[in-house]
Amino acid sequence: QFLYLIASPGGGGVPTTMPKPMLKAQLRRAFAEALGTFWIVLGGCGSAVMAAHPAGGVADNPLGIGLLGVSLAFGMAVVTMVCTVGHVSGGHFNPAVTVGLWAAQRFPLCDVALYWLAQLVGATAGGAVVYLMASERGGGFELAGRTPMAVNGYADHSPGGYSLGSVFCTELLLTFMLLLVILGATDARAPPGCAPFSIGLAVTLACLVSIPISNTSVNPARSTGVAFFAGAVGALGAAVGVLGRPVRWGGTGGADAPLRLGAGR
Numbered sequence: 246q247f248l249y250l251i252a253s254p255g256g257g258g259v260p261t262t263m264p265k266p267m268l269k270a271q272l273r274r275a276f277a278e279a280l281g282t283f284w285i286v287l288g289g290c291g292s293a294v295m296a297a298h299p300a301g302g303v304a305d306n307p308l309g310i311g312l313l314g315v316s317l318a319f320g321m322a323v324v325t326m327v328c329t330v331g332h333v334s335g336g337h338f339n340p341a342v343t344v345g346l347w348a349a350q351r352f353p354l355c356d357v358a359l360y361w362l363a364q365l366v367g368a369t370a371g372g373a374v375v376y377l378m379a380s381e382r383g384g385g386f387e388l389a390g391r392t393p394m395a396v397n398g399y400a401d402h403s404p405g406g407y408s409l410g411s412v413f414c415t416e417l418l419l420t421f422m423l424l425l426v427i428l429g430a431t432d433a434r435a436p437p438g439c440a441p442f443s444i445g446l447a448v449t450l451a452c453l454v455s456i457p458i459s460n461t462s463v464n465p466a467r468s469t470g471v472a473f474f475a476g477a478v479g480a481l482g483a484a485v486g487v488l489g490r491p492v493r494w495g496g497t498g499g500a501d502a503p504l505r506l507g508a509g510r
Contacts, residue, residue: 274333274335275363277330277336278334278337278338279364279366279370280367281329281330281334281337281338282339282365282368282371282470283370283374284325285322285323285338285368285371285464285467286370286371288318288321289318289322289467290371290394290470290471291318291371291378292310292314292315292319293318293460294379294394294395295375295379296315297309297311297314312452312457315452316450316452316456317449319448319452320445320448320449321445323338327441328441334360336441338367338464338466339465340361340464341420341423341424341465342427343357343361346427349428351428361466367466368466368471371471372394372473372474375474376471393475395460396460396468396471397462397468399459403460404456404458405457405458407457411458412458415454415459416462416463419451419463420462423447423463426443426444426447427440427447430444
């Protein structure tokens, strides 16, 4: 209601409230955004945590899906949610997409905060489910290694040990290219029906390029949602990227140990 007052035409002092039908529509859109972001974190980060190498290494897990599988999981999660609820909310599922569409004058400012909140709630719920699922594996669950809970990071917390500058440039460029694909694929002049698949393939390509560098974010909600469950200090290091020294995530393996989902097995 407050955002409606200050951002609506003639607002900033007009004593009016949002009509109930409009409020219901806003809630539906917020729920769609939360659901879509939840699914992306569950499908993408869940596959990275539990299916990439769940027994600790390729030799121990011949069924591990690896880099290609995790990249496809993120892309498929985006495609399925854009097709499922994109007609309700526009299918952003990403704070960077929301602000990019606003900057392109294709999304109202008064809805930006609502979408950001919904995306963060959905991503955090997805991170919680991933954590609960992984922690139920027999033998226990240990937050150890470079990238526990599929968090993003640099230096000791980059899968390939890349620097902050490399991670920053990679994420900036890939996020820009993703927004470019979204703006082009959703333009009225674009071929009809191609948007979900163009966007999903762009996300898959971004993952293939940047998982070894930063574990792929291009989505602040995805990063924050799982960082909450990697420890308080670790969350700051992964989501904000401002710590100037290596951060230990917990566990006994140290920064170079693999993520073990079944310690003792």
